[in-house]
């Protein structure tokens with residue numbers, strides 16, 4: 257049994273996950289209401305909110321699972337990448353629990369949590385798979401060759417896909433977080449109504465770019481000529497066209513993939529899931545996506561990444577050192593060629 261803690265952005269989450277993939281208990285507290293007035297996550301507010309709810313949440317999740325700290329095999333917490341204040345709150349809490357309970361600490365990469373989350377729900381999903389990791393801070397395509405073995409094929413040279421959804425929502429006055437609101441509004445619009453660019457579509461390397469698309473949405477909105485639903489639908493269509501083109505390019509570069517997999521918050525988008533499923537079918541690949549609740553940030557994926565690391569023998573006896581530091585940046589593939597202007 258692994259206790260997982262997630263606090264890298266604006267969700268405080270705790271979960272207990274067994275080796276057999278059972279989510280024994282879990283809790284998620286969203287801070288959306290606290291950040292909504294600012295139209296995005298305010299790091300200082302986030303860190304404070306994590307402090308307020310985390311310790312009681314750990315107690316409640318243990319109680320819900322009918323367990324005590326002594327029954328747990330290890331304590332896993334996100335150690336990065338993310339907003340450093342929030343990551344520190346979760347990691348320090350995990351260290352205190354590890355010390356008090358004499359349990360191994362597992363310092364988990366949040367992106368590894370997303371990357372392995374599809375295997376939590378689907379025991380049949382095997383390595384190696386091609387992963388589109390699309391979230392609020394990242395948009396990458398990776399070969400997931402095994403636990404701890406990731407090769408990055410593509411990243412964004414400017415905005416992440418979730419960020420593009422959030423900025424579009426802000427332009428259209430839909431509030432924060434924007435992804436689900438844009439998806440909902442797009443259902444009532446015509447995806448061909450507004451001509452928008454498809455940045456990097458057709459380019460040789462499978463990288464992403466969404467900043468120009470967002471600027472075009474802003475200009476189209478300011479023209480006053482377009483219905484917001486048409487604009488939302490046209491934005492979503494343009495973004496999907498880019499993602500499918502880029503993912504298909506990556507598929508051509510990848511070797512021996514068994515499945516096409518999507519994870520991260522934007523994996524909750526139905527249009528994206530449907531388009532990727534069709535792409536997978538075209539290439540004769542399995543398609544996998546986590547259930548909706550495991551797409552956006554949660555602690556079950558962090559606990560599960562801990563289980564995967566333990567099972568793969570990647571954890572030192574006694575766990576990670578209690579001196580380990582929170583990391584604002586932490587690439588999954590440290591060998592990845594850096595793209596000018598891109599995040600990790």
Ligand code: ATP
Pocket residue numbers: 264265266337338366370390391392393394417418419421422433434435436439520521522523524525526551552553
């Ligand atoms: P990272 O994982 O890169 O550190 P994060 O943890 O903030 O970023 P996640 O919680 O994984 O991000 O994902 C949140 C993002 O997913 C937000 O940008 C949100 O708008 C987007 N998102 C959530 N649901 C949908 C949806 N249905 N359609 C499009 N985007 C969505």
Ligand code: MG
Pocket residue numbers: 265266267433552553
């Ligand atoms: Mg969030």
Ligand code: FE
Pocket residue numbers: 366370391392520521552553
């Ligand atoms: Fe995330």
